Amino acid sequence: MALAHDGVPETLGKTSAGVAARLLPLVAIVALLVLACLVPFVASSYRLLQLTTVVIYSIALLGLNILTGYNGQISLGHGAFFAIGAYTTAILLERTGIPYWATIPIAGVICLLVGFLFGLPALRLEGHYLALSTFALAVATPQLLKFRLLEPWTGGVQGTYVPGFKAPFGLPLAWDQWLYLLSLAFAIVLFVLARNLLRSNTGTAIIAIRDHPIAAASMGINISLYKSLTFGVSAMYTGIAGALGALVAQFVSPDSFSIFVSLGFLVGSVIGGVASISGAVFGAFFIEFIPNFADQISKAATWAVYGSFLIAFMYLMPTGVAGFLARIWKRLRPLRATC
Amino acid sequence: MEAFLHQLLSGLANGGIYASIGLALVMIYQATHHINFAQGEQGMFSAYVALVLVQAGFPYWAAFLLALAFGFVTGVAIERVIIRPFEQAPVLSVVVVFLGLLFIINSLAGWLFTYNVQAFPSPFPPGLGSRYLSAHEIGMIGVTLGTLLLIYLFFRFTPLGLAMRAAAQNPDASRLVGIRVGWMLALGWGLAGAIGAIAAIMAAPIVYIEPNMMAGILLYGFAAALLGGINNPWGAAAGGFIVGVIENLAGAYVVGTELKLSVALVIIIVVLVTRPAGLFGYTIMTRV
Amino acid sequence: MTALLELHELGVAYGQIPVIHKLSLVVEHGGITALLGANGAGKTTLLRAICNMRVRNSGAILFEGRRIETWQTEDIVRLGIAHVPDGRGTFVHLTVEENLTLGAYTRRDRATVAQDFERVYTYFPRLRERAQQQAGTLSGGEQQMLAIARALMLRPKLLLLDEPSFGLAPLVVQEIFRILRRINDDENVSMLLVEQNASLALALATHVYLLETGRVVMDGPASIVSDNAAMRRAYLGY
Numbered sequence: 001m002a003l004a005h006d007g008v009p010e011t012l013g014k015t016s017a018g019v020a021a022r023l024l025p026l027v028a029i030v031a032l033l034v035l036a037c038l039v040p041f042v043a044s045s046y047r048l049l050q051l052t053t054v055v056i057y058s059i060a061l062l063g064l065n066i067l068t069g070y071n072g073q074i075s076l077g078h079g080a081f082f083a084i085g086a087y088t089t090a091i092l093l094e095r096t097g098i099p100y101w102a103t104i105p106i107a108g109v110i111c112l113l114v115g116f117l118f119g120l121p122a123l124r125l126e127g128h129y130l131a132l133s134t135f136a137l138a139v140a141t142p143q144l145l146k147f148r149l150l151e152p153w154t155g156g157v158q159g160t161y162v163p164g165f166k167a168p169f170g171l172p173l174a175w176d177q178w179l180y181l182l183s184l185a186f187a188i189v190l191f192v193l194a195r196n197l198l199r200s201n202t203g204t205a206i207i208a209i210r211d212h213p214i215a216a217a218s219m220g221i222n223i224s225l226y227k228s229l230t231f232g233v234s235a236m237y238t239g240i241a242g243a244l245g246a247l248v249a250q251f252v253s254p255d256s257f258s259i260f261v262s263l264g265f266l267v268g269s270v271i272g273g274v275a276s277i278s279g280a281v282f283g284a285f286f287i288e289f290i291p292n293f294a295d296q297i298s299k300a301a302t303w304a305v306y307g308s309f310l311i312a313f314m315y316l317m318p319t320g321v322a323g324f325l326a327r328i329w330k331r332l333r334p335l336r337a338t339c
Numbered sequence: 340m341e342a343f344l345h346q347l348l349s350g351l352a353n354g355g356i357y358a359s360i361g362l363a364l365v366m367i368y369q370a371t372h373h374i375n376f377a378q379g380e381q382g383m384f385s386a387y388v389a390l391v392l393v394q395a396g397f398p399y400w401a402a403f404l405l406a407l408a409f410g411f412v413t414g415v416a417i418e419r420v421i422i423r424p425f426e427q428a429p430v431l432s433v434v435v436v437f438l439g440l441l442f443i444i445n446s447l448a449g450w451l452f453t454y455n456v457q458a459f460p461s462p463f464p465p466g467l468g469s470r471y472l473s474a475h476e477i478g479m480i481g482v483t484l485g486t487l488l489l490i491y492l493f494f495r496f497t498p499l500g501l502a503m504r505a506a507a508q509n510p511d512a513s514r515l516v517g518i519r520v521g522w523m524l525a526l527g528w529g530l531a532g533a534i535g536a537i538a539a540i541m542a543a544p545i546v547y548i549e550p551n552m553m554a555g556i557l558l559y560g561f562a563a564a565l566l567g568g569i570n571n572p573w574g575a576a577a578g579g580f581i582v583g584v585i586e587n588l589a590g591a592y593v594v595g596t597e598l599k600l601s602v603a604l605v606i607i608i609v610v611l612v613t614r615p616a617g618l619f620g621y622t623i624m625t626r627v
Numbered sequence: 628m629t630a631l632l633e634l635h636e637l638g639v640a641y642g643q644i645p646v647i648h649k650l651s652l653v654v655e656h657g658g659i660t661a662l663l664g665a666n667g668a669g670k671t672t673l674l675r676a677i678c679n680m681r682v683r684n685s686g687a688i689l690f691e692g693r694r695i696e697t698w699q700t701e702d703i704v705r706l707g708i709a710h711v712p713d714g715r716g717t718f719v720h721l722t723v724e725e726n727l728t729l730g731a732y733t734r735r736d737r738a739t740v741a742q743d744f745e746r747v748y749t750y751f752p753r754l755r756e757r758a759q760q761q762a763g764t765l766s767g768g769e770q771q772m773l774a775i776a777r778a779l780m781l782r783p784k785l786l787l788l789d790e791p792s793f794g795l796a797p798l799v800v801q802e803i804f805r806i807l808r809r810i811n812d813d814e815n816v817s818m819l820l821v822e823q824n825a826s827l828a829l830a831l832a833t834h835v836y837l838l839e840t841g842r843v844v845m846d847g848p849a850s851i852v853s854d855n856a857a858m859r860r861a862y863l864g865y
Contacts, residue, residue, distance in 0.1 A: 307440065501728060515712065
C-alpha cells in the first residue's frame, strides 16, 4: 500500500480518519501553545519562574540536539556558550545603551561566531576526542570567567548584576510575566526555524554527515563547512538561551556556569531524546524539576538520579522520551486509521 | 633560580599523579577504545575508603592496600556489570554511560562522606623533606614511580600481562590462542581502578579530600594521555610528568594560578588539532 | 575408529543470514582435508564455525566424538584445535617470540613448551633470526610462517588453515606447503585446509571437498580428483 509522506496510507489520506491522523499532532501543538500562553496569568510567581526556566532550557537543549542528535557531534561543553550568551547580555546592558531585547540576538550572533570558530578545529575530532575537548572547555570556563584581566568586564569572581526592565508599550504585565512571554516567543520562533532547517536540504546534509560521513563527502557535501556551521548554529541557540537566562536571574557569576551546567544540558538532551525537537522540551522539564524533588531528599540525590536515569535510559530508552513516544504513536497509528 | 627549581620539581611531583591517571586512562582506551570519564571518581571513592579505615584505627599502609584492593575489585565489577552490556553500543551511548557512572559515584561519595573538605593523612615523615620538595611530594614521586615500574614489569614480563596486551590489541586472535578476552578486559579495569586509587590517595593530602577532588586531576590526566599518545601507556606516563611541569611553570610565570586548568584545556586542544597521535603514539589508519 | 572432526548437517549463519546449508564433512586422524571453492563459497565461514567465532551454528560439530558447536572459542582451542585465520591474525605490535609464547598460552607443561620453541624454529629458521622483531615488520611470507608456528605452539591435534597461500610469492608458498607436509608427516597433525589455489591443495591433501554457495558439490580422495581430468575441468577449471 502506498504511503503518504507521514506514514498514513494514501488511500486513507483522503478519508476523515486519515485527515484526523495528520491533523491531530498539529491540533495538540496548538493547544499546548495556547496553554503555554495562558501560564503567566494563572501560575504563581514561583511557578512562573520555573516555567520560564523550562522554556529557556528547551532552547538551550534544542541547540545541543541539533549538534549531537542530528549532526552526531558530542558536546560536553555547551555550558560555555550558555555563559557567553549570559555575559554578553550582562556586559552590553552594563556598558552600552543597547536595549535589553536587542542584546539577545547579539548574544546569538556572537555565539554563532564563537561556535563556528570552535567547530573549525574541533571538526577533525570524533566521538571520544570531541567529548574530551568539549569537557575540557566546560571545566575551564569558570576559570576563564574569573580571569583577572577580564575582571573590569566580567566583574570577576563576584559576578555582575543584570538590570531589570518593564514590559514594553505599557502593557499591564509584571516583569516576570513579560519575560516568560518574551522567552516563549523566542522559543517558538527558534523551534520553527530548527524544524525547517532540519527538513531542508541543509538538514539532510547535516544528518547525512552523522550517519554516513564518508558517503556524504563523496557526494560532494563539504563536511568541514557543515560541521562548523552546525556547531555555530547550535552555539547560537544555547547562547540565546543564556542571554534570556541572564535576564531572568538578573545576575551572572562564574560559578553559575560550572561543568555541571554543561553536563546538565547533556542529561536533559539525552533524557528528552537527543535526535528530536520535542525532546528538548521534555529534557528541559526534567532538568528543571528533578533537582527540586531530589534536593528534598539530599544534596547528593540530584546527580545520583541523573546518573541512574542516564544509564537506565541508555539501556531501555536510548532514543529518550521523545523517541519512546514516537514509537508508541506509530504503533497506535494503524488503529487510528480504522476507527 | 631557586623558585624555578622548586616549581620544576613540584611539577614533577604532581606529574607523577597525572602520569598514573594518564596510564589508567590509556590502559582502558587501548582495550576498549573508550575514554573512562569516571576514572577520577573511582579513585576518589577508594581514597575515601582509605580515609575511613585510617579513621577507624587501621595503620596507614594497611588502609592503603585495602583501598587499593577495593579499587581493583570495584573496577572489575563495574566493567562486568555496567560497561559490558554497552560493548557494541554507539559512542554517544557509551560516553553517556560513563558520565552516568561519574555522577553516581560522585553522589554516593557526597552522600556517604559529606561534601565537606577534609584533611587526608600523609605517611611520609616530615624529615624526608628538602629545600625544594615537601616530604609528601618526595614520597609521592617515589610511590608513583614505583607503581609505574611495577605495572611496566607486569605487562612486560608476566604471561598474564602479555595476554592482556594481546587481548587489547587483537581480541579475535587472542580468542584463537585461548585467551579469555572478557576477563582480560575486566582485569584491565581492575588494574586501572587500583592505579586510580593510588593517584587519589597520593593527591589527597595536597588537594584535600572531597567528592570533586579529582575533576581537575582527571583533566590533567587526559592532557597527559593525549600528549603522550593515547595508544602508548608509557608515552602517557611521560606525558604526565611533562604536563605537571608545564602546569606549574605556566601557572607561576604565564597565566597565574587561577587559570592553571585552562593550561590543560590548551594542551588538549593543541595536541588534538596538531598531532592527535601525541608525542610518542602512532596514528591508526582506518580503511575506508 | 571415529574421525577426528565431523560436521553433521551443519548450518551456519551470520545473524539472520544463512551462509552454509546442511553441510557434512570429515577430517580423519592424521589426514589433510582440503576445502576448495570460489570466493564467497563459505570456506572461511566454515572454519569460523568450527571455532564458533561470530557465527550462529545449527547442526553438529564433533571433535573426537564430542559435540562442540556451542562451545566458546577459548574452550575449543583448549581441545587442541588451532586456527590460522585469513589475514594471519598475528599480534603485529608484539615480537615474534611473544607471538609464539601466546601460542602456548593454554598449556600447562612449561618444560615441553621450551622444546617446542626449538622445534618451531627448526621448521622456520627465519623466525629464529627475527625473534625479537615486531611481528608487524615481517614480510607477508614470514608472517604466515609465524601464524603457523604460533598455531603449532599449541601442540594441536587439528590445524585449521585459511588460505595460507594468499598474497604470497610462489616460491614462498612452495616452502610453506613443504613445511606443512613435514609437520603432517613428522607429528601426525591433522589439517583442514582452505585454499583457492586448487593444484597446491590437491598436491598436499588426502581428501578434498568442493564448496559452492555453502554446500558441498563434490568430495573424494585427492588423488582421484586430481587424476580425473574431466572432474578437474568441470569443477576446478583446469
